[in-house]
Amino acid sequence: MRNIITLTLAIVAIGCSWAAPKTSNQLRFDPTKSESRTMTMPDGSTVNYIAYERLYYVTNIEDSMFQYLNVYVPENATSKSPILLRTYVGGYMASRAGQPQAGDASGRALKEGLVVVIPGTRGRNSNIHIPKNDKKSGLKKGQVIYTGRAPNAILDLKAAIRYIRYFDRELPGDAEKIITDGTSAGGAMSALLGTTGNNSAYEPLLDAMGAAPVRDNIFAAVCYCPIIDLEHADMAYEWLYNCTDSRQQGDFEILAISDQLKAQYPTYLESMNLHAADGTLLTSENYLNYIKSEIIRSAQLAKNAGAEIPDSIGFKFSDDSGFGAPPINGGVNSPAGKAPLGRQRPASMQRGSKTVGDYIVNLDMTRYLNYVVSTQPLKTAPAFDTQGVAGQKASGENELFGDSSGSSVNFTEFGANTAGTELTDVVRHNVALMNPMNYIDDGASTVAEHWYIRHGARDRDTAFTVPINLALKLQNNGKNVNFLLAWNRPHSGDYALDELFEWIKKITSD
Numbered sequence: 001m002r003n004i005i006t007l008t009l010a011i012v013a014i015g016c017s018w019a020a021p022k023t024s025n026q027l028r029f030d031p032t033k034s035e036s037r038t039m040t041m042p043d044g045s046t047v048n049y050i051a052y053e054r055l056y057y058v059t060n061i062e063d064s065m066f067q068y069l070n071v072y073v074p075e076n077a078t079s080k081s082p083i084l085l086r087t088y089v090g091g092y093m094a095s096r097a098g099q100p101q102a103g104d105a106s107g108r109a110l111k112e113g114l115v116v117v118i119p120g121t122r123g124r125n126s127n128i129h130i131p132k133n134d135k136k137s138g139l140k141k142g143q144v145i146y147t148g149r150a151p152n153a154i155l156d157l158k159a160a161i162r163y164i165r166y167f168d169r170e171l172p173g174d175a176e177k178i179i180t181d182g183t184s185a186g187g188a189m190s191a192l193l194g195t196t197g198n199n200s201a202y203e204p205l206l207d208a209m210g211a212a213p214v215r216d217n218i219f220a221a222v223c224y225c226p227i228i229d230l231e232h233a234d235m236a237y238e239w240l241y242n243c244t245d246s247r248q249q250g251d252f253e254i255l256a257i258s259d260q261l262k263a264q265y266p267t268y269l270e271s272m273n274l275h276a277a278d279g280t281l282l283t284s285e286n287y288l289n290y291i292k293s294e295i296i297r298s299a300q301l302a303k304n305a306g307a308e309i310p311d312s313i314g315f316k317f318s319d320d321s322g323f324g325a326p327p328i329n330g331g332v333n334s335p336a337g338k339a340p341l342g343r344q345r346p347a348s349m350q351r352g353s354k355t356v357g358d359y360i361v362n363l364d365m366t367r368y369l370n371y372v373v374s375t376q377p378l379k380t381a382p383a384f385d386t387q388g389v390a391g392q393k394a395s396g397e398n399e400l401f402g403d404s405s406g407s408s409v410n411f412t413e414f415g416a417n418t419a420g421t422e423l424t425d426v427v428r429h430n431v432a433l434m435n436p437m438n439y440i441d442d443g444a445s446t447v448a449e450h451w452y453i454r455h456g457a458r459d460r461d462t463a464f465t466v467p468i469n470l471a472l473k474l475q476n477n478g479k480n481v482n483f484l485l486a487w488n489r490p491h492s493g494d495y496a497l498d499e500l501f502e503w504i505k506k507i508t509s510d
């Protein structure tokens with residue numbers, strides 16, 4: 001969490017650029033322009049690697065502060081090594097091409113022998129100041145152009161993928177083994193890269209930027225708490241959190257908005273025709289139970305690994321008596337003074353402990369959701385498309401869908417209707433280009449085969465339904481999905497790196 005805040009502050013500080021547009025006649029990679037470096041890992045070990053930096057991935061560079069990538073090659077890498085593309089997009093803001101970090105997946109990837117790519121991307125806050133009057137375009141000296149409004153960040157990332165593939169022979173690493181990784185808005189970018197491979201909807205935009213004329217599909221996507229499905233995220237949020245004290249005992253006007261949005265979710269959910277792994281069709285009747293089972297699965301895994309799971313947040317545990325193995329010989333051979341093995345009470349079941357029983361058997365969802373909200377207050381309602389709704393200000397997402405003049409706009413039917421604004425076709429189109437849910441089964445994309453999706457079990461930045469729906473839709477379409485609501489994690493990413501890199505090893509060695 002602290003990392004996200006630090007990162008966000010850093011991004012805000014560099015959001016404003018004065019970099020003039022540039023064009024070049026071709027994409028370039030010069031292998032002689034490199035530098036040898038060493039990184040010290042958290043355990044004190046070191047990794048030697050070669051850095052290739054400032055590689056512009058388009059020929060029509062609108063914003064030279066952001067539209068390039070850096071490549072880092074560990075000394076043992078070959079042309080067959082997988083490539084980790086780590087995006088540091090956060091809050092849908094601009095993100096500069098950084099260097100690998102010892103404490104996150106980028107540093108760990110180097111240590112594991114993967115080639116690491118860190119692209120910069122334009123974002124909702126990046127802008128350029130026009131240095132002189134330009135008769136051709138009509139742009140005036142001093143005019144400010146916002147360069148990263150939707151869908152430009154995903155276009156930049158797709159151009160970065162194309163650049164890597166275009167120079168696959170010259171660069172170490174295998175362009176057919178690209179794994180993307182991002183958190184939150186970056187998780188959304190990773191999900192978009194995974195779902196929109198080679199989709200023609202982006203083609204004219206990429207052409208205009210001068211992206212390499214090659215494929216942009218990827219091998220695998222790692223998505224931590226992806227903030228996606230923005231046009232349905234408000235209704236999902238209220239469907240889940242309307243029951244909490246925060247909404248029920250909060251502002252009356254906000255509760256009225258929450259009630260309306262909540263009522264819209266079942267139709268959307270059921271339109272997706274999602275199925276659980278056992279084949280059960282998910283409906284608005286059984287979906288809360290499905291979420292409950294995912295939270296119980298998460299807590300049980302943590303409990304098995306030794307975590308204390310308190311009953312005060314809504315969990316019910318198995319009765320200890322039913323779960324012991326039957327005593328051998330009715331207990332006759334048990335050591336003197338001790339209960340037979342099957343009857344012993346594990347430490348977690350001892351008197352006074354709240355975490356009795358080996359198994360979690362139930363969860364009071366309202367209580368649990370109130371717990372989540374107690375760790376971080378809910379967003380307002382609507383959670384995303386706030387602008388002009390009950391007099392509220394623009395959110396980051398309202399800015400994201402604004403245009404290059406720096407405007408902010410509503411992007412949902414509900415937001416526009418309530419605020420009394422118009423949802424234009426341009427905005428609708430951009431909203432569609434930013435939603436990975438649209439491309440999983442549209443038959444026009446090369447969707448990544450492998451998915452690692454995590455969302456904290458107490459992350460309230462978007463509803464649990466959002467990453468769950470992504471995972472289910474991918475799974476229902478035959479993809480290899482590793483999904484978990486990570487126990488007690490807030491809104492954060494790049495955790496459990498041992499587990500992540502085990503997964504990466506498995507999918508890349510199959």
Ligand code: DHB
Pocket residue numbers: 004089090091092183184185186227396461462
């Ligand atoms: C991020 C978090 C949000 O709550 C949101 O609405 C958009 C982006 C982020 O951390 O990237």
